[in-house]
Amino acid sequence: MFRLQVRHRVKPLLLACVAGAAVMAAPAAAQQVDSNKLLEVMVRKGLVTREEADAMIAEAGAAAPASAPAAQAPVPPGGVAADGVQTIPYVPQVVRDQLKQELRNELGQQAQAEGWAKPGEVPEWTKRITLSGDIRARMDAMLFDRGNYTDFVNWGAVNEGSGVDVNPASPGFVNLPYLNTRNDRVAMRLRARIGINARIDDWVTAEVRVATGNDRSPVSTNQTLGQFGEFGKYQLWLDRAAIHLKPVDGLGVELGRFANPFWSSTLVFDEDLNFDGISATAKVKLNERFGLFGTAGFFPLFNTSLNFGSRDVGSFRSRDRYLVAGQFGIDVRPSSALRTRLAGAYFRFENVQGEVSAPCAFNQDVCDTDVMRPLFQQFGNTHMALRDVVPNPAVPESLSPEVQYFGLASKYEVLSLRGEVDYGLTDRLSLRFEGDYLRNLAFKRRRVAPLAQNNFAPITTAGGGNYSGGDDGWQARLSVGHLGRGLPQGDQTIHKKDWNVHLGYRRIESDAMLDALADSDFGLGGTNMKGWFAGGAYGVAENTAVGVRWMSTDEIAGPPLSVDHLMVDFTSRF
Numbered sequence: 001m002f003r004l005q006v007r008h009r010v011k012p013l014l015l016a017c018v019a020g021a022a023v024m025a026a027p028a029a030a031q032q033v034d035s036n037k038l039l040e041v042m043v044r045k046g047l048v049t050r051e052e053a054d055a056m057i058a059e060a061g062a063a064a065p066a067s068a069p070a071a072q073a074p075v076p077p078g079g080v081a082a083d084g085v086q087t088i089p090y091v092p093q094v095v096r097d098q099l100k101q102e103l104r105n106e107l108g109q110q111a112q113a114e115g116w117a118k119p120g121e122v123p124e125w126t127k128r129i130t131l132s133g134d135i136r137a138r139m140d141a142m143l144f145d146r147g148n149y150t151d152f153v154n155w156g157a158v159n160e161g162s163g164v165d166v167n168p169a170s171p172g173f174v175n176l177p178y179l180n181t182r183n184d185r186v187a188m189r190l191r192a193r194i195g196i197n198a199r200i201d202d203w204v205t206a207e208v209r210v211a212t213g214n215d216r217s218p219v220s221t222n223q224t225l226g227q228f229g230e231f232g233k234y235q236l237w238l239d240r241a242a243i244h245l246k247p248v249d250g251l252g253v254e255l256g257r258f259a260n261p262f263w264s265s266t267l268v269f270d271e272d273l274n275f276d277g278i279s280a281t282a283k284v285k286l287n288e289r290f291g292l293f294g295t296a297g298f299f300p301l302f303n304t305s306l307n308f309g310s311r312d313v314g315s316f317r318s319r320d321r322y323l324v325a326g327q328f329g330i331d332v333r334p335s336s337a338l339r340t341r342l343a344g345a346y347f348r349f350e351n352v353q354g355e356v357s358a359p360c361a362f363n364q365d366v367c368d369t370d371v372m373r374p375l376f377q378q379f380g381n382t383h384m385a386l387r388d389v390v391p392n393p394a395v396p397e398s399l400s401p402e403v404q405y406f407g408l409a410s411k412y413e414v415l416s417l418r419g420e421v422d423y424g425l426t427d428r429l430s431l432r433f434e435g436d437y438l439r440n441l442a443f444k445r446r447r448v449a450p451l452a453q454n455n456f457a458p459i460t461t462a463g464g465g466n467y468s469g470g471d472d473g474w475q476a477r478l479s480v481g482h483l484g485r486g487l488p489q490g491d492q493t494i495h496k497k498d499w500n501v502h503l504g505y506r507r508i509e510s511d512a513m514l515d516a517l518a519d520s521d522f523g524l525g526g527t528n529m530k531g532w533f534a535g536g537a538y539g540v541a542e543n544t545a546v547g548v549r550w551m552s553t554d555e556i557a558g559p560p561l562s563v564d565h566l567m568v569d570f571t572s573r574f
Contacts, residue, residue, distance in 0.1 A: 040053070128198055128199040128200075129196065129197070129198050129199075130196075130197045131194065131195070131196060131197075131574075132194070132195050132197065132573075132574065133192070133193050133194035133195060133573070133574055134191070134192075134193055134571060134572065134573040134574070135190075135191070135192050135571070135572050136190070136191040136192075136569055136570070136571040136572075137188070137189075137190055137569070137570045137571075138188070138189040138190070138191070138222070138567055138568065138569050138570075139186070139188060139566075139567070139568040140186070140187050140188070140189050140222075140565075140566075140567055141184070141185070141186045141565070141566040141567075142184060142185045142186075142563060142564075142565055143184050143563070143564040143565070143566065144180075144181055144182050144183065144184060144562070144563055144564075145182075145560070145561075145562035145563075146182060147560060147562075148181040148182050148560055148561050148562060149181065149458075149558075149559035149560050149561060150178065150181055150182060151178055152178055152179040152181055152558075152559075152561065153176045153177070153178060153179075153453075153454065154176075154177040154178060154179050155377060155379075155383050155406055155454070156374075156376075156377045156378070157177040158176060158177065158404075158405070158406060159373040159374060159375075159377070159405055159406060160375075162403075163387075163403040163404055163405050164176055164177075164403065164404060165401045165402060165403050165404075166385075166402050166403075166404050167398075167399075167400065167401060167402040169398050169399050170399060170400065170401040170402065171399070171401075172401045172403075173401075179379075179524070181561055187224050187225070187226075188224075188225040188226070189222040189223060189224050189225065190212060190222070190223045190225055190234075191211070191212055191221050191222055191223065192211065192212045192223075193209060193210070193211040193212070193221060193239060194209065194210060195207060195208065195209035195210075195239075195240065196208045196209070203245060203246045203247055204243065204244070204245055204246075205243075205244045206242070206243050206244070207240055207241070207242050207244065207258070208238075208240065208241050209238075209239045209240040209241075210236045210237065210238060210239055211236065211237055211239035212234055212235070212236060212237070213235065213237050214227060216237065216376070217376060217520070218270075218272075218273055218274070218376060218516070218517070219270035219272055219273050219378070219516070219517065219518075219519075219520040219525070220270070220272055220520050221237075221239065221272055238257070239257075239274060240256075240257050240258055240259065240274055241256050241257050242254055242255060242256035242257055242258035243255045243256055244258070250282060250283050250284055250285075251280065251281070251282050252280070252281045252282075253278070253279070253280045253281075254278065254279050254280075254281075255278050256276075257274055257275070257276050258274060258275060258279070259274055259275075260273055260274070260275060261275060261279040261281055261295050261297060262295055262325070262327050262345060263293075263295075263327065263329060263341070263343055263418065264345070264416065264418065264436075265418065265434060265436050265475060265477070266518075266519040266521075266522070267436045267438060267473060267474075267475040267506060267508060267513075267518075267519070268345075268347075268414075268416055268436065268438065268513060268517075268518070269517050269518070270517065270518060270519050270520050271519075272520070273517055275297070275299050276299055276300055276301075277297055277298050277299035277300055277322075277323075278297060278298055278299075279295060279296065279297030279298075279299075280295070280296055280297065281293070281294070281295040282294050282295075288333070289332065289333050289334060290330070290331070290332055290333075291330070291331040291332075292328075292329070292330055292331070293328075293329050293330075293331060293343075294326070294327060294328045294329065295325075295326065295327045296325070296326040296327075297323075297324075297325055297326075298322065298323075298324055299322060299323040299324075299325070300320070300321075300322045301321040301322050301323055301349070301352070302319075302320060302321040302322075302371070302375060303320055304318040304319055304320055304371060305371075308366075308371060309366065310364055310365055310366040310367070310368075311365055311366075312361065312364050312365065313364070316366075316368040317368075319351055319369070319371050319372060320351065321349070321350060321351045321352050322349075322350050322351070323347060323348070323349050323350070324348045324350065325345065325346065325347045325348065326345065326346055327343055327344070327345035327346075327416075328343065328344060328345075329341060329342055329343025329344070329418075330342055330343075336424070337423060337424040337425075338421075338422070338423050338424070339420075339421075339422045339423075339424075340419075340420070340421050340422075341418075341419065341420045341422075342418070342419045342420075343417075343418050343419075344415070344416070344417050344418075345415075345416040345417075345418070346413070346414070346415055346416075347412075347413070347414040347416065348412075348413050348414075349411075349412040349413070349414075349514060351372075352374075352408055352411070352412055352514065353372075353407070353408055353409070353410060353411045353412075354369070354372045354373070354383075354384045354386050354406070354407020354408050354409060354451075355369045355372050355386070355407070356369065356384075356385075356386065356387075356388050357369040357370070357386060357387050357388050358388065359388050359390050360387050360388055360389055360390060361389075361390050362389055362390060362391055362392045362400055362401055362402070362403075363392070367386070367387045367388075367405075369386045369387070369407070370386065370387075370405055372386055372407040373386060373405040373406060373407045374407065374408065374516055376516050377515060377516045377526075378515045378516055378518065378520065378524070378525040378526030378527075379515060379523070379524045379525060379526040379527075379528065380508075380510050380511075380515040380518075380526040380527030380528035380529065381408050381409075381410070381510060381511055381514065381515045381526070381527060381528075382408070382409040382410060382448055382451075382452050382453075382454060382455050382467075382469045382510055382511055383406040383407065383408065383409060383452070383453045383454055384406065384407055384408070384409040384451035384452065384453060385404050385405075385406060385451075385453065386404065386405045386406060386407045387402075387403070387404050387405060389401075389402045389403070389404070406453060408514075409447075409448045409451045409452055409453075409511075410440065410442065410443050410444070410447075410448050410471075410511045411440075411442035411443070411444075412440055412442060412443075412511070412513070412514050413440065413441045413442035414438060414439070414440050414441070414512070414513055414514075415438070415439050415441055416436070416437070416438055417436070417437045417438075418434075418435070418436050418437075419434070419435050419436075420432065420433070420434045420435075421433045422483075425480075428482050428498075429480075429481065429482060430480070430481075430482075430483050431478075431479075431480045432478070432479045432480070432483055433476075433477070433478050433479075434475075434476070434477045434478075434479070435474075435475070435476050435477075436473075436474060436475045436476075437472070437473070437474045438472055438473040438474070438508065438512045438513055439471060439472045439473075439512065440471040440472070440511055440512050440513070443471035443511050445467070445469075445471075448467065448469065448511070449466075449467040452467045452469065454558065455467060455468060455469040455510045455528065455557040455558050456468060456557070456558060457557070457558075458558070458559045458560070468557040468558070469509065469510035469511055469528070469557050470509030470510055470511065470512065470556065470557065471509060471511050471512055472509055472512050473506070473507060473508030473509055473512035473513065473527070474506075474507055474508075475504060475505070475506040475507075475508075476504055476505055477502055477503070477504030478502065478503050478504065479500060479501070479502040480500065480501060480502075481498070481499050481500025481501055481536075482495070482498040482499060482500055482539075483500055494537075494539045494542070494543050494544065494545045494571075494573065495539050495542060495543075496539050496540070496541050496542050497538075497539055498537075498538070498539035498545070499536065499537065499538045499539065500536060500537055501534075501535070501536035502533075502534065502535055502536070503532075503533075503534045504532070504533050504534070505530075505531070505532050505533075506522060506529075506530065506531065506533065507529075507530040507556070508522075508527045508528070508529060508530070509527065509528060509556055509557070510527055510528040510556065510557050511527070512527060513527055515527045515528075521549070521551065521565060521567065522551055522553060522565075523551070523553040523555070523561075523563050523565070524561075524563060528555055528556050528557055528558070529553045529554065529555060529556065529563075530553065530554055530556055531551060531552045531553035531554055532551070532552050533549065533550065533551040533552075534549070534550050535547065535548055535549035535550060536548060537569075543572060543573040543574065544570075544571065544572045544573075545569075545570075545571050546568075546569070546570055546571075547567075547568070547569040547570075547571065548566075548567070548568050548569075549565075549566075549567045549569075550564070550565070550566055550567075551563075551564070551565040552564050552565075553565070
């Protein structure tokens with residue numbers, strides 16, 4: 001019973017399959033023969049009767065065409081047949097995936113070898129490099145009082161040349177070069193700087209910056225437009241090149257040529273001054289309201305030439321100059337709005353004081369202390385003659401030439417005290433008061449006065465002609481506006497509609513500080529000046545501001561000299 005039931009159930013299904021196969025096989029005679037054999041097997045097995053098989057064979061024959069179509073030329077794989085039919089071969093998905101992976105691997109290896117960028121990404125090394133810079137256009141006006149004294153010696157011009165014969169009776173006598181002190185000067189100036197910062201490792205970075213400049217001055221990157229005439233091109237100077245290390249949290253070490261590492265004002269160092277050498281700065285936060293900071297460093301100022309000497313007497317000993325300095329300060333924040341900082345610093349300048357040479361023949365090309373003259377200087381420091389010239393024995397001593405260079409008459413060991421109170425009016429708007437005091441601890445009036453060549457009291461005053469140089473300086477400044485809280489002056493980001501204004505007074509005596517490193521904009525630049533200064537700035541766009549500064553100054557020691565300095569700046573940063 002069970003077998004018969006299965007047979008009756010399977011039979012209709014088999015008949016349908018064979019019939020369908022026969023109909024589908026009709027176009028191909030070979031497939032027709034295969035279907036007939038299948039039916040014969042089914043008859044022998046008793047699955048279908050002879051009558052049923054014959055009926056299916058007859059039905060399939062009726063469906064077949066009367067004659068087989070003519071054979072056509074085979075269609076090439078993936079090609080186009082003679083009748084224009086294009087054949088696209090079928091590629092299984094697994095093969096396509098394998099081809100894509102092989103292609104991806106091959107291109108990845110080639111991209112890695114050749115440094116290609118991945119789609120949507122930039123090369124890894126570019127993520128470690130950042131660019132920054134600024135361009136400043138300035139209108140610069142130096143306005144002099146018509147009653148100024150005229151015979152101010154340009155000591156820098158003397159020392160940069162081949163010396164000057166200072167004996168008026170000598171046939172080779174030439175008047176010393178003098179400064180312009182009465183005729184106003186107006187110039188357009190340009191400053192352009194671009195820097196590259198690279199992150200070498202988590203604790204190592206490097207910096208390189210180039211800048212414009214009229215010359216190798218360490219305190220100015222201004223380029224006077226029209227200096228070389230008829231649109232002549234200008235020079236670029238290496239302004240910074242340094243390696244910055246942060247071996248532990250709160251400690252930074254700098255090597256090379258880098259920004260001023262000390263917390264100071266322009267009373268001490270010009271804002272464009274960079275330092276050569278090595279420095280270390282530490283910051284310790286004791287709690288939320290109290291912190292300590294300190295900086296120490298060693299900075300070369302001058303390195304004696306390998307071949308320094310005279311053709312007459314041979315080489316001379318080295319007279320290298322350098323600065324050793326340290327600063328310590330406290331940072332107190334009684335509240336989120338109020339911040340107070342106090343710091344003291346000591347700057348010891350080694351071998352900057354001039355020294356009288358060994359006896360030096362009147363016609364000797366180089367004397368052993370010639371390198372003691374400043375290779376860069378501004379105005380204000382007291383000067384002394386460097387050469388002990390042996391007269392020409394062939395002529396009367398009064399007629400013998402005396403070619404001289406001039407060096408600094410004083411030593412410089414400067415104590416600097418600085419304080420600041422910053423009160424936040426809003427998140428970004430603040431009121432700030434700053435005060436600075438300087439004293440040159442190494443200044444000895446009794447030693448300097450007999451050597452002095454300048455900084456005498458006017459001969460029209462009581463006791464005129466006496467040396468009147470000094471050794472201290474101070475400054476007070478009040479500022480309000482968007483001051484970039486916690487950032488050094490000039491480093492804050494400029495936003496559109498940001499503004500700030502300031503007012504201050506400065507007095508810095510002749511030998512309170514090395515004039516070569518002091519503010520280049522105050523008076524003639526350097527020391528021995530006093531006066532008021534004021535200014536302000538406004539952000540006309542993002543990272544773009546217009547600024548105005550005015551300085552009205554008078555000389556402290558020496559004959560009358562009054563200078564007003566006006567600067568109008570347009571600055572853009574990127």
